[in-house]
Amino acid sequence: MIDASDDDVAETLADLHRLTFLDAAAIPDFDLGAWWLAYYGDDPVAFADVVPSTHARNCGYFSRVGVLQPHWGRGLQLRLMRAIEARGRHIGWDGIVSDTTDNNFSANNFIKAGYRLFEPEVPWAWSHTLYWRRSLR
Ligand SMILES: CC(C)(COP(=O)(O)OP(=O)(O)OC[C@H]1O[C@@H](n2cnc3c(N)ncnc32)[C@H](O)[C@@H]1OP(=O)(O)O)[C@@H](O)C(=O)NCCC(=O)NCCS
DSSP states (O other): OBOTTSHHHHHHHHHHHHHHHTTSSOOOOTTSSEEEEEEETTEEEEEEEEEEOSSSTTEEEEEEEEEOGGGTTSOHHHHHHHHHHHHHHHHTOSEEEEEESSOHHHHHHHHHTTOEEOOOSSOOSOTTOEEEEEEOO
């Protein structure tokens, strides 16, 4: 976990976000939630974050993950998810929720990590979005 209130760290996260999401998603507020960076040697190559869920009671919402293209296929999303789950257990959350839209690579990682599909009472994304959850208990 990293200190995203540090300007250099926030800049690194913003760069990685731009390179992995291109213009598909707005740059998030790095002051919110907990952030992770994964390094290859000295180079930051992946990031992820989790925030308290506003929809699922006492759960974390795994909000973003991005891996630079040359580093795809090394299971970095999965490793970052494990770090987020460990943090969730430490906090005492009941589970982690997340979603994927048109993203089989990410969806397959949720399957690998033992997440299950569910239908939220109030779906918060698109009509074809898949919603994932995993108990931490
Ligand atoms: C989704 C993402 C984080 C997965 O990265 P990852 O953890 O490195 O992926 P995996 O290790 O699970 O890769 C499994 C396989 O899929 C391939 N793969 C992963 N992402 C891919 C992509 N976006 N396009 C094409 N192939 C991809 C890998 O090369 C690997 O192939 P291999 O089995 O032949 O070696 C990454 O694709 C990414 O950053 N995408 C852009 C941002 C995004 O969509 N984030 C998730 C939505 S919040």
